[in-house]
Amino acid sequence: MVAEYAENEVGRKYVIDTSQGVPNAVTTGVDDYVDSFSTWAYARQAFDGWAAGFRKWLDGVHGR
Numbered sequence: 001m002v003a004e005y006a007e008n009e010v011g012r013k014y015v016i017d018t019s020q021g022v023p024n025a026v027t028t029g030v031d032d033y034v035d036s037f038s039t040w041a042y043a044r045q046a047f048d049g050w051a052a053g054f055r056k057w058l059d060g061v062h063g064r
Contacts, residue, residue: 018025038044 020028032041
């Protein structure tokens with residue numbers, strides 16, 4: 001089987017997510033800012049997003 005996938009979402013340097021509390025958001029924001037200087041930071045962010053979406057889809061398929 002051969003498959004292809006095209007993504008058109010633009011990467012972000014850092015994301016502020018306060019759903020886990022402000023201290024965690026600050027720590028994550030600083031870590032993301034530092035990681036943004038890495039060559040692979042945007043690719044890693046994209047892969048993490050794809051993996052999370054795929055996991056969500058698999059959980060839905062298996063009724064979890």
